[in-house]
Amino acid sequence: MGRPRTALLDPERITTTALELLREQGEFSLPQVAARLGVRTGSIYHHVDNRAAVVELIRARVCAAIDADTLGSGPWDEAVTAWARSYRAAFAAHPYAVALLMTTPVRAPVVLEQYERAVRLLLGVGFAKAEVMTVITALENLVLGSALDLAAPETMWELPDDTTTPLLAEALAVAGEGAGPGARRADAAFDLALEAFVRHCRDRLHTAE
């Protein structure tokens, strides 16, 4: 058959299809992506180095939704809070991709650039040079930990026989009322942790001055 007049594939379409498969079945394979695009598996390698590169494309797509402008203006505590919320919301929009993205290091320039901005903001507002990375890391842990919870809120807790953990079962039931299964609890937990952390940083900064 040879080369078509206009390319059948490109990184965009590969990424979109992989995300589709992730949403539908929680995972994806290159043969599946190829089949859905009406192409042979090997063809994918003409547009992408390997499977890991597809994962990075997905990360870039997901993280593109993070609003880093918040890091450029306003009071630092509000800026950092808004950034963390936006960061988490980006993952929340693609919960089925969280498991895939969580275990590989951050290489996406888009994301690294935002960390650069965060460092600049915190340095400018008076945090000690040796302390800045600790604060940012803690904030990142908070966001990623919450994102993990978001990945599969309903199935994250699999109680075998409720007789062994009655209090846990009841607490889960109470926490789950209102919105979706575990979504409300997950949101509340993130809000609580984020507020606690930012407040603590604020206190720290003031007593240091």
Place this chain on the structure above:
Amino acid sequence: MGRPRTALLDPERITTTALELLREQGEFSLPQVAARLGVRTGSIYHHVDNRAAVVELIRARVCAAIDADTLGSGPWDEAVTAWARSYRAAFAAHPYAVALLMTTPVRAPVVLEQYERAVRLLLGVGFAKAEVMTVITALENLVLGSALDLAAPETMWELPDDTTTPLLAEALAVAGEGAGPGARRADAAFDLALEAFVRHCRDRLHTAE
């Protein structure tokens, strides 16, 4: 060849070998486990349902190191802090297994039992029924987020060309001095977040009374 006089395999040895492979190469496969134990791949299925079951065995092994006794005595804030530290330390002892365990739901009874204890402790000390699960989830997010950071502290930040993110590069360099590459920063971030969270919960409890 048929059945040997004394079994060549058992769940313990399978788990140990899988952990060995994880430590050495960051992943494991059933054929690899079988080869190392001098056995055919299919034999493994006589002792374990499938690969997912091996992962659960690994989780149980890793989580067995968590000290839940801390949840039974002393002031609640110290108890919760000690539990979180022990929880994270268990993962820190097997950082190569973190990626594997992080994305599958908690089914291990050992772990669920500890959450049960935590619920009981917090209820007993005055936290509202609707609030307990939020607090515990936030604490769990904190531990897991930090464990994720622990999984590959050195490679978690892959700066492409340092010219684009100079402040981040410098902040990382400063934060890394002292102990190992990223270990010190990771520890400091966890300490900071944990202290912030427990303090916040303490305030919340007191103002509610």
Place this chain on the structure above:
DNA sequence: ACCTGAACACCGTTCAAGT
């Protein structure tokens, strides 16, 4: 440059056949 067709090594899982 980009697709096909075919190959390779590897994986998880199943199962009849032996003892």
Place this chain on the structure above:
DNA sequence: ACCTGAACACCGTTCAAGT
């Protein structure tokens, strides 16, 4: 009950051959 041997469907990756 527990191991072998062999099979199956699937995976990621490579590459010559075509246009």
